[in-house]
Amino acid sequence: MFGKSTWIKLPRNVLVGHGVVDQVGAAVEELSLAGRPLLVTSPSPDDIAGDRVRDQFDDVATTTVSDASFSAVGEVIEAAEAAEATFLVALGGGKPIDISKMAADELGLGFVSVPTAASHDGIVSGRSSIPEGDTRHSVAADPPLAVIADTELMANAPWELTTAGCADIISNYTAVKDWRLARRLKNVEYSEYAGALSEMTAEMLVDNAGSIKQGLEESAWIVSKALVSSGVAMSIADSSRPASGAEHLFSHQLDRIAPGEALHGHQVGVGSIMTEYLHTGEKGAWRDIRDALRAIGAPTTAAGLGIDDETVVQALTTAHEIRDRYTILAGGVSEEAAREVASFTGVV
Numbered sequence: 001m002f003g004k005s006t007w008i009k010l011p012r013n014v015l016v017g018h019g020v021v022d023q024v025g026a027a028v029e030e031l032s033l034a035g036r037p038l039l040v041t042s043p044s045p046d047d048i049a050g051d052r053v054r055d056q057f058d059d060v061a062t063t064t065v066s067d068a069s070f071s072a073v074g075e076v077i078e079a080a081e082a083a084e085a086t087f088l089v090a091l092g093g094g095k096p097i098d099i100s101k102m103a104a105d106e107l108g109l110g111f112v113s114v115p116t117a118a119s120h121d122g123i124v125s126g127r128s129s130i131p132e133g134d135t136r137h138s139v140a141a142d143p144p145l146a147v148i149a150d151t152e153l154m155a156n157a158p159w160e161l162t163t164a165g166c167a168d169i170i171s172n173y174t175a176v177k178d179w180r181l182a183r184r185l186k187n188v189e190y191s192e193y194a195g196a197l198s199e200m201t202a203e204m205l206v207d208n209a210g211s212i213k214q215g216l217e218e219s220a221w222i223v224s225k226a227l228v229s230s231g232v233a234m235s236i237a238d239s240s241r242p243a244s245g246a247e248h249l250f251s252h253q254l255d256r257i258a259p260g261e262a263l264h265g266h267q268v269g270v271g272s273i274m275t276e277y278l279h280t281g282e283k284g285a286w287r288d289i290r291d292a293l294r295a296i297g298a299p300t301t302a303a304g305l306g307i308d309d310e311t312v313v314q315a316l317t318t319a320h321e322i323r324d325r326y327t328i329l330a331g332g333v334s335e336e337a338a339r340e341v342a343s344f345t346g347v348v
């Protein structure tokens with residue numbers, strides 16, 4: 001008898017477009033969410049759009065977070081309880097959205113995701129990415145009930161946030177390669193559908209790279225759609241595997257040893273150049289990845305990340321220690337091999 005089952009959790013409403021931040025109240029009403037929201041944000045997004053969101057509610061509390069951590073999740077839970085909030089609204093980049101996702105899940109409340117930057121593909125996903133000590137957890141949590149991605153807001157955000165989002169998507173190529181490798185070597189569960197969706201998302205972004213330009217609101221539209229699609233791939237897989245392979249381990253390790261130096265998306269992009277080289281060698285597709293990143297103006301070198309060469313080599317040799325996720329890095333690359341890949345690809 002066929003006994004397999006799956007449960008795919010996805011947002012109910014996704015609004016993408018010019019000025020949709022003014023429809024948060026309408027989206028909440030459509031979801032029949034009643035009572036008092038807690039707005040979870042960080043300082044810049046709060047300055048930029050906090051009042052526009054608050055103005056749509058009669059009664060709303062606000063809390064700001066500064067980092068993605070388990071203690072920040074605890075603080076948001078306390079703030080929600082103190083405010084007697086009945087649902088959460090996350091406004092900002094990846095960090096407030098990840099924290100709200102976990103806090104809402106633990107509180108058993110719904111939450112709405114209002115990204116102010118097209119900088120990462122966690123805007124829709126049913127996962128939160130949270131560092132803890134020497135490791136980094138990919139925590140399952142219910143995805144947002146609604147995603148409200150205002151292309152005008154995103155287009156006015158610093159351009160590097162958009163190029164970071166593009167690089168997070170381009171890194172799907174190597175993430176899926178790592179996932180397939182893990183299926184072949186470790187019998188890791190693999191979803192053809194999620195893998196294909198993730199690759200197609202990267203392909204569509206690269207095909208549209210010519211329209212991704214600073215000052216063009218259409219760029220925010222193209223990138224937001226790709227971020228939604230990549231997040232859906234993660235939800236289908238019930239894992240971040242479709243969008244997070246060895247290039248993400250490299251980035252997570254950089255976050256530990258060089259915190260705050262570069263954006264998540266930019267780090268994974270540079271990581272992807274090197275892990276593609278490890279997958280397919282000198283004549284492989286690493287140049288295509290580098291060229292795609294160049295085309296949208298994302299960094300392709302250690303200097304472009306503002307990180308010194310030695311730190312990049314150190315992150316590459318130790319990235320496999322971050323979590324138990326089988327990738328092309330397997331049990332680790334030697335320092336010599338790391339220097340070779342980083343210098344051959346022009347990263348250092």
Ligand SMILES: NC(=O)C1=CN([C@@H]2O[C@H](COP(=O)(O)OP(=O)(O)OC[C@H]3O[C@@H](n4cnc5c(N)ncnc54)[C@H](O)[C@@H]3O)[C@@H](O)[C@H]2O)C=CC1
Nearest residue numbers: 044093094095116117119120121122125127128129157264
């Ligand atoms: N849960 C998931 O599936 C995923 C989670 N992530 C996580 O998301 C985080 C990375 O996301 P980021 O957005 O780069 O981090 P972030 O939330 O720290 O945002 C980066 C910076 O941009 C600022 N910002 C946001 N919108 C702005 C605007 N409109 N104007 C001016 N400044 C603005 C923020 O205040 C912050 O200083 C990482 O923690 C990463 O691990 C990334 C991908 C997927």
Ligand SMILES: O=C(CO)COP(=O)(O)O
Nearest residue numbers: 129137138240243244248
């Ligand atoms: O950043 C992610 C996908 O883009 C997911 O992060 P994790 O590597 O923590 O699962």
Ligand SMILES: [Zn+2]
Nearest residue numbers: 120121168268
């Ligand atoms: Zn990512």
